[in-house]
Amino acid sequence: MTQELFRADSYLKDCTATVVGIDEQGIVLDRTVFYPLGGGQAGDSGVLVLADGSELAIADTRKGKDPEGRPTHRICHLPAPGQDDRLIQLKPGDAVTAKVDWQRRHKLMRFHTTTHLLCHLVPQLVNGCSITPDYARLDFNMTDPLDKEVLTAGIARLVAAAHPVAVGSIAEEELDANPALVKSMSVQPPRGTGRIRTIRIGGDTAIDFQPCGGTHVASTAEIGAVVVTKIEKKSATTRRVVLGFA
Numbered sequence: 001m002t003q004e005l006f007r008a009d010s011y012l013k014d015c016t017a018t019v020v021g022i023d024e025q026g027i028v029l030d031r032t033v034f035y036p037l038g039g040g041q042a043g044d045s046g047v048l049v050l051a052d053g054s055e056l057a058i059a060d061t062r063k064g065k066d067p068e069g070r071p072t073h074r075i076c077h078l079p080a081p082g083q084d085d086r087l088i089q090l091k092p093g094d095a096v097t098a099k100v101d102w103q104r105r106h107k108l109m110r111f112h113t114t115t116h117l118l119c120h121l122v123p124q125l126v127n128g129c130s131i132t133p134d135y136a137r138l139d140f141n142m143t144d145p146l147d148k149e150v151l152t153a154g155i156a157r158l159v160a161a162a163h164p165v166a167v168g169s170i171a172e173e174e175l176d177a178n179p180a181l182v183k184s185m186s187v188q189p190p191r192g193t194g195r196i197r198t199i200r201i202g203g204d205t206a207i208d209f210q211p212c213g214g215t216h217v218a219s220t221a222e223i224g225a226v227v228v229t230k231i232e233k234k235s236a237t238t239r240r241v242v243l244g245f246a
Contacts, residue, residue, distance in 0.1 A: 002075040003031035007197060008167070010109055010215035014099040019092050025064050026076030027056075027090065033100050034061040036075050039187055040129030041112055041214045044105055048077065048090075049097040056086045056096075104133045105215065107245075110223045111136035113165055113216045114155060114243055116201055116208045117223075119183050121154040122146065127185040127238060131214070136243045139234060141185060146239050151228045162221035163202045169195040175211065183210050 002020075005012050017029035027048065037043035043061035050056060057080040064074030077098075079087055090096075111131050115138050119126065128139030140146075175181060175189070175196050182188065189196045189211035199216055201207040207220075217223060225246035232240040 001073040002029060004075065005031055005033050006035050006215055007213070010105075010167075011218075012100075013102050014097055017096055017098050019090060019094045019096060021074070021092060022087075022090060025074075026062065026078045027058075028064065028074045028076055029096070029098060032061075032075050032077070032098050034058065034075065034077060034098060035100075035105070035108075035215055036061045036063045038063060039212065039214050040115075041108055041131040042133070044100050044108075046098065046100040049099060050086065050089060051095060052089075054086055054089075056083055056090070106217075107133040109215045109217045110226065110245075111243060112214045113201070113220065114223055114226045116199060116210070116212070116216075117155055117158045117220065118151070118241060118243075119210070120158070120201070120208045121151055122241070125185050126183055128240075129184065129187070134244075135229070137240055139238050139240045141237055142239050143237055144239075146231050146241065148228045148231050151231075151241065155223075155226055155228070158207065159220050159223045159226070162219050163205070163207050165216050165218055165220065166200045167216070168198045168200055170198055170211075172196055181210055189213065 012033045015033045017031045020030050021028040034044040046058050047055040058077045059080040060078040062076050064072040064076045066072050118138050122140050124140040124142040127141045130137050196211045199212040200209045227246045229244040230242040234240045
């Protein structure tokens with residue numbers, strides 16, 4: 001099991017760690033600040049600093065899988081190609097420093113929080129999501145048309161209001177009693193620990209509250225200028241909203 005430091009603090013940029021395994025799935029550490037692909041959010045990239053000060057570039061981060069292909073609690077750091085000379089130095093038990101590509105991660109955080117603002121502006125179930133450093137998109141299960149300018153203005157208003165964004169948790173039983181908190185039709189929150197991680201936007205004024213395992217900014221003001229770049233009719237019952245930085 002990898003200790004997921006990013007779950008409690010999305011602003012951690014690096015951490016010391018110990019290599020616990022190396023295989024075809026990647027490098028597994030006992031703890032990490034790297035977010036693995038999941039919930040629509042892209043996996044982190046960055047570097048592992050080795051004991052001699054050299055850096056091993058990490059191109060992507062994924063959840064480990066068992067022999068049946070089911071996700072495990074291991075987080076696998078995928079080295080970028082062409083680093084065999086440094087990779088061969090690495091072995092279980094080695095101490096490293098894991099450093100996330102912060103500029104890239106912060107873009108993902110800004111976009112991810114914006115998608116939650118969209119869930120407030122478009123109160124419909126989501127049947128698809130993708131969050132990358134360059135754009136984000138949400139697919140809403142709906143038939144009514146959406147207006148690009150209206151949504152962009154709504155996002156700008158919520159960003160300017162500087163609503164706080166807080167990480168919390170609820171009991172699995174509480175989620176079972178309030179199934180409407182889950183706004184995604186395609187991704188269900190992970191279970192098994194008894195608690196479900198949540199993201200709340202807004203203090204006294206509730207803007208959005210839902211289960212989420214991703215990384216977020218601490219205030220909507222930190223999002224900056226994000227606009228709706230495109231609205232597409234993907235099917236008779238799906239409207240896609242694409243976001244970009246202004």
